[in-house]
Amino acid sequence: MWFNEQPVSRRRKRRNRIKTTSRDPILMVSARIADQKRDRRHKLGAILLLSICLVGVAFLSILGVRLFGRVLLSQNDLFAIRQFDLKSDGKMQPKHIQGHAEVGEGENLFAIDIDEVRRRLEEVSSVNAAQVRRDLPDTLVIRVNERVALARFFWPKMRVNLAVDSEGYILGPSYSSPYLPSITGFRTLGLSPGDQIHEGRFHDALLALDICDTTRINQYIEIDSIDVQNPEYLDVRLKGGERVLLSRSDLEVKLRKLVSIIQASHDRGVQVASIDMTVDRNFPVEYR
Numbered sequence: 001m002w003f004n005e006q007p008v009s010r011r012r013k014r015r016n017r018i019k020t021t022s023r024d025p026i027l028m029v030s031a032r033i034a035d036q037k038r039d040r041r042h043k044l045g046a047i048l049l050l051s052i053c054l055v056g057v058a059f060l061s062i063l064g065v066r067l068f069g070r071v072l073l074s075q076n077d078l079f080a081i082r083q084f085d086l087k088s089d090g091k092m093q094p095k096h097i098q099g100h101a102e103v104g105e106g107e108n109l110f111a112i113d114i115d116e117v118r119r120r121l122e123e124v125s126s127v128n129a130a131q132v133r134r135d136l137p138d139t140l141v142i143r144v145n146e147r148v149a150l151a152r153f154f155w156p157k158m159r160v161n162l163a164v165d166s167e168g169y170i171l172g173p174s175y176s177s178p179y180l181p182s183i184t185g186f187r188t189l190g191l192s193p194g195d196q197i198h199e200g201r202f203h204d205a206l207l208a209l210d211i212c213d214t215t216r217i218n219q220y221i222e223i224d225s226i227d228v229q230n231p232e233y234l235d236v237r238l239k240g241g242e243r244v245l246l247s248r249s250d251l252e253v254k255l256r257k258l259v260s261i262i263q264a265s266h267d268r269g270v271q272v273a274s275i276d277m278t279v280d281r282n283f284p285v286e287y288r
Contacts, residue, residue: 073108074111076110078137078138079109079136080106080138081104081108081140084098084105084139085139085141086141087142087143090144091126091146091174101142102117109136109137109138110134114132114134117132118132123194125170126146127144127147128145128146130142147171148165148166149163149164149171149176149177150164150166151164151180151205151206151209152164152176152180152182152183154184154188155191161176161178164197166210167196168197168198168203169195170193170197181209181225183205185229186199199228201248204234205228205234207251208226209223209226211251215256217255217259222238222240224238232247233246233248234247234248240271241273242273244274245274245278246278247279258275270288272285273287273288
């Protein structure tokens with residue numbers, strides 16, 4: 001019995017050592033995982049704290065810049081408007097430009113919204129574009145590019161003629177002139193100054209007039225009126241009394257051909273009464 005006890009005891013101790021040794025790596029891995037989690041929490045906390053600090057610094061910087069800007073610029077009497085430099089390439093007078101801009105003397109140059117002033121001006125029916133800038137320390141500069149009247153049409157609502165530019169914008173009675181070609185044969189219901197006419201036949205008539213202006217065709221022929229009632233062609237009347245039925249396609253080609261026909265007729269000593277240019281070639285011509 002005495003000899004058998006020691007081996008048993010040793011075997012038990014050896015088993016205990018084996019079991020203890022097999023648990024140690026698991027405990028070490030768990031400890032490492034816990035440490036890693038703790039490190040990640042610390043890093044995330046540090047990043048969050050840094051982000052909050054950066055946002056706070058940025059906010060305070062913006063607030064400081066705005067306060068600095070108000071004190072030095074928008075609330076500084078040095079930049080109060082004392083002079084206006086207002087010019088237009090058309091009929092608009094300086095007092096009208098200032099009225100449309102809605103800016104008065106004494107306002108601060110940096111307190112006014114330059115883009116808003118420009119928007120107000122470009123909302124005026126006769127204005128094509130406007131440039132607005134500050135000329136420090138006390139001058140507001142405005143340049144206005146006005147729309148150019150290309151034609152006129154009768155406005156039955158007020159029984160007056162309204163002018164219209166090459167893009168179809170209605171300019172108003174003050175821009176109309178009896179020397180402008182007239183466009184007839186379309187509905188004017190609901191139209192007012194400042195509106196844009198989108199009707200296709202009307203724009204073809206404007207295109208014909210614009211081609212005559214930009215290519216100097218009007219040095220040889222002068223259009224008196226264009227009727228756009230027919231959807232297939234433009235009924236054109238020239239200053240000399242000639243009537244031209246002009247198809248809506250290839251307008252520039254047809255207008256140049258019209259010039260050559262009329263010049264050839266004058267050279268022969270005859271006067272054209274009418275020309276049918278609704279066909280592609282061999283235009284029928286009637287003489288007086």
